[in-house]
Amino acid sequence: MRRLGFLVRKEFQELRRNPRMFPVIFIAPVIQLFILGYAATTDVKNVPLMVVDADRSPASRDLIARFEGSPYFSVVGVTSRDGDVLTAIEERRAWMALSIPPGFGAMIGRGDPVTVQVVTDGTDSNSATVGMAYASSLISERAAELAAARRPPGAPRVGAIEARIRVWFNPQLSSLHFMVPGVLALLLMIVTTVLGAMAIVREKELGTLEQLNVTPLKRWELTVGKLLPFGLIGMIDVVLVVSVAVLWFEIPLRGSFPLLFVLSLVYLLCTLSLGLFVSTISDNQQQAMMTAVFFFMMPMIYLSGFIFPIENMPAVIRPVTYLIPLRYYLVIVRGIFLKGVGLESFWKDALLMLGWGVAVLALATMRSKKTLS
Amino acid sequence: MRKALAVGRKEFRQIVRDRRTLMILLFVPAFFLMLYGYALNWDIRHVRLAVLDREHSTESRKLVSAFANSAYFDIVATPASMREIERLMDRGEARVALVVPEGMTRDLQSGRTASVQVIINGDNANTATAIFGYAQAVAQGVSASLQLELAGGRAMAPPIAVQPRIWYNPELQSTLFLVPGLIAFIVMISSVVSTSLSIVREKERGTWEQVRMSPITTPAYVVGKTIPYFFISLVSAFLIIAASMVLFDLPVRGSWLLLLLAVSVFLVGALGTGLLVSTLVDSQALAFLIGLLISLLPTFVLSGFIFPIASMPAPIRIVTYAVPARYFLVALRGIVLKGVGFGTLAPQFAALGSYAFVVLALASVRLAKERG
Numbered sequence: 001m002r003r004l005g006f007l008v009r010k011e012f013q014e015l016r017r018n019p020r021m022f023p024v025i026f027i028a029p030v031i032q033l034f035i036l037g038y039a040a041t042t043d044v045k046n047v048p049l050m051v052v053d054a055d056r057s058p059a060s061r062d063l064i065a066r067f068e069g070s071p072y073f074s075v076v077g078v079t080s081r082d083g084d085v086l087t088a089i090e091e092r093r094a095w096m097a098l099s100i101p102p103g104f105g106a107m108i109g110r111g112d113p114v115t116v117q118v119v120t121d122g123t124d125s126n127s128a129t130v131g132m133a134y135a136s137s138l139i140s141e142r143a144a145e146l147a148a149a150r151r152p153p154g155a156p157r158v159g160a161i162e163a164r165i166r167v168w169f170n171p172q173l174s175s176l177h178f179m180v181p182g183v184l185a186l187l188l189m190i191v192t193t194v195l196g197a198m199a200i201v202r203e204k205e206l207g208t209l210e211q212l213n214v215t216p217l218k219r220w221e222l223t224v225g226k227l228l229p230f231g232l233i234g235m236i237d238v239v240l241v242v243s244v245a246v247l248w249f250e251i252p253l254r255g256s257f258p259l260l261f262v263l264s265l266v267y268l269l270c271t272l273s274l275g276l277f278v279s280t281i282s283d284n285q286q287q288a289m290m291t292a293v294f295f296f297m298m299p300m301i302y303l304s305g306f307i308f309p310i311e312n313m314p315a316v317i318r319p320v321t322y323l324i325p326l327r328y329y330l331v332i333v334r335g336i337f338l339k340g341v342g343l344e345s346f347w348k349d350a351l352l353m354l355g356w357g358v359a360v361l362a363l364a365t366m367r368s369k370k371t372l373s
Numbered sequence: 374m375r376k377a378l379a380v381g382r383k384e385f386r387q388i389v390r391d392r393r394t395l396m397i398l399l400f401v402p403a404f405f406l407m408l409y410g411y412a413l414n415w416d417i418r419h420v421r422l423a424v425l426d427r428e429h430s431t432e433s434r435k436l437v438s439a440f441a442n443s444a445y446f447d448i449v450a451t452p453a454s455m456r457e458i459e460r461l462m463d464r465g466e467a468r469v470a471l472v473v474p475e476g477m478t479r480d481l482q483s484g485r486t487a488s489v490q491v492i493i494n495g496d497n498a499n500t501a502t503a504i505f506g507y508a509q510a511v512a513q514g515v516s517a518s519l520q521l522e523l524a525g526g527r528a529m530a531p532p533i534a535v536q537p538r539i540w541y542n543p544e545l546q547s548t549l550f551l552v553p554g555l556i557a558f559i560v561m562i563s564s565v566v567s568t569s570l571s572i573v574r575e576k577e578r579g580t581w582e583q584v585r586m587s588p589i590t591t592p593a594y595v596v597g598k599t600i601p602y603f604f605i606s607l608v609s610a611f612l613i614i615a616a617s618m619v620l621f622d623l624p625v626r627g628s629w630l631l632l633l634l635a636v637s638v639f640l641v642g643a644l645g646t647g648l649l650v651s652t653l654v655d656s657q658a659l660a661f662l663i664g665l666l667i668s669l670l671p672t673f674v675l676s677g678f679i680f681p682i683a684s685m686p687a688p689i690r691i692v693t694y695a696v697p698a699r700y701f702l703v704a705l706r707g708i709v710l711k712g713v714g715f716g717t718l719a720p721q722f723a724a725l726g727s728y729a730f731v732v733l734a735l736a737s738v739r740l741a742k743e744r745g
Contacts, residue, residue, distance in 0.1 A: 122542030133506030198658035
């Protein structure tokens with residue numbers, strides 16, 4: 001135990017000797033959370049829309065005004081030539097185009113049916129789908145008004161169906177509430193895995209591992225001694241980023257903070273042990289970096305359910321996601337933040353995450369023996 | 374130039390000796406593209422819908438079948454009460470619920486607005502937003518056709534019809550959207566990862582003194598350090614593109630030469646970014662951390678890879694101009710999916726070129742200072 005204390009003190013001394021590390025460890029994640037928290041919005045709004053108005057009548061201007069007034073679209077130009085649409089979409093200045101045919105106003109005046117064209121750049125399939133739905137609902141709104149105004153005298157007045165849409169668990173449908181906890185989890189993962197990944201391999205590369213080798217330090221003391229200082233750093237990071245999420249982004253913390261804190265420590269155990277494990281299987285820091293980034297961090301980003309729903313993945317891939325600790329942590333953070341639920345609803349995830357962390361730490365400890373011999 | 378080549382050769386030999394690094398740089402990107410390209414999609418089809426129809430009239434059935442036939446929704450349950458809906462939603466068995474209240478037809482016929490309720494599980498805001506849009510569109514469509522029917526007593530064409538046209542990706546497959554993004558992401562990360570340790574490693578190992586003393590000019594040294602990684606990454610990038618064509622039917626509609634140019638300019642900028650990081654710090658751990666923080670999440674979030682830039686708040690949109698992947702993605706999607714030419718993409722190429730120039734110049738200046 002005393003030996004462990006010495007190792008921890010040595011690690012802290014080394015950290016202190018590298019003062020540039022601190023701003024990066026503590027301030028960079030906070031700044032990133034600010035920027036990325038706002039940027040990671042899956043809302044579709046301000047879709048740049050090009051309008052081809054071949055009619056230039058009050059009726060066409062009225063339809064355009066509806067698009068201008070909608071928060072979902074931002075009209076980037078009104079033209080009368082069809083060719084402009086192609087250029088604008090090719091240059092990606094516009095994502096959608098509304099094309100009003102000549103005679104639009106006259107046909108509406110006569111009561112003839114008329115068709116407008118909505119062009120969408122399908123390369124961004126998500127925005128295209130949503131934008132198309134918004135556009136057709138704006139147009140059908142106008143159509144419904146016309147239909148109501150046109151009803152023959154004496155015909156019964158007909159009401160419209162209105163969809164009252166309520167969103168549960170996230171009433172403002174704010175992707176902020178959904179994404180900020182995810183970004184928080186990713187930032188913690190990046191900082192702590194990097195610290196862990198460099199820990200042992202650095203000694204190897206600098207040749208100081210030999211020195212540790214001849215001390216009476218036990219294997220588990222080496223891994224735990226490396227883990228503890230980084231764990232402390234990680235804890236400070238947890239408090240920092242959670243404060244930003246709650247105080248700045250005003251994400252309601254509906255569940256218990258102590259529970260969140262304790263489970264975040266379990267998550268840190270996972271990410272740090274993962275880093276240490278990478279450290280023990282690499283010969284130099286560059287290898288450690290590549291292994292960590294490609295084999296561990298990227299799968300965490302893509303396969304954890306951070307943004308891509310796990311239910312959408314093919315059945316072959318879904319089992320793989322159970323190997324990703326971030327998957328469990330995301331369920332936990334989002335559960336505590338958004339739903340205000342506790343262990344009763346995610347105890348399985350918490351348990352699996354804990355088991356994962358302990359297993360990987362044990363693996364790293366076992367591997368560190370081989371590298372020490 | 375000969376000296377730059379000598380540095381390049383030395384660096385290359387070092388990479389080749391480290392088998393794992395070389396393998397990771399060359400083949401792992403293509404492997405992961407396969408994995409992710411296959412695993413990821415957010416096509417919103419077959420959303421599980423629960424329907425509670427309290428009205429049971431022709432009109433309400435019309436509404437329900439419009440939802441069922443829309444390709445977006447699958448009716449998975451017809452609960453009898455709100456409590457049952459709550460249970461279905463809580464357990465995730467249904468993600469959307471449609472509640473048609475009693476008296477909908479009566480309201481319609483007497484000219485009042487009939488409200489139907491749509492409940493969406495909002496825990497994934499992304500899918501919820503899309504479902505929100507679909508639900509509204511379906512309801513409005515039915516509303517318009519019912520209004521016409523009830524008013525005219527006969528089937529009439531709607532006053533304004535929408536003719537949707539989707540260009541470049543008519544089936545709106547998310548794979549075609551995501552794969553170019555994955556290409557940009559993987560290329561960016563592997564470049565930054567490969568160079569961000571290159572110079573600081575020499576410092577940490579003590580070989581930096583030798584570099585300082587050698588009679589090579591700083592720009593030549595920078596070029597030499599970048600060249601091997603440039604070619605390795607270029608090979609890896611085209612392996613990824615080839616894999617996407619074979620596996621995901623990614624079309625390359627534009628010119629291959631232009632594609633090569635775009636990838637090259639982007640690569641130089643990305644490698645330069647790593648190099649710059651390497652000159653700014655004095656430990657590999659810190660270089661690793663900074664390299665990841667400036668490349669991993671920004672390329673993922675701020676490039677338009679996944680999150681539409683137009684939807685971001687204005688100050689954040691300004692930040693995205695500093696992310697090279699932003700320009701590369703427009704160029705890549707333009708060349709690959711739209712088949713556009715250099716003229717259209719000139720602004721993107723100019724931005725990528727300037728970015729590459731600036732980071733390499735900064736890295737050279739920093740290095741010149743370090744060498745004293």
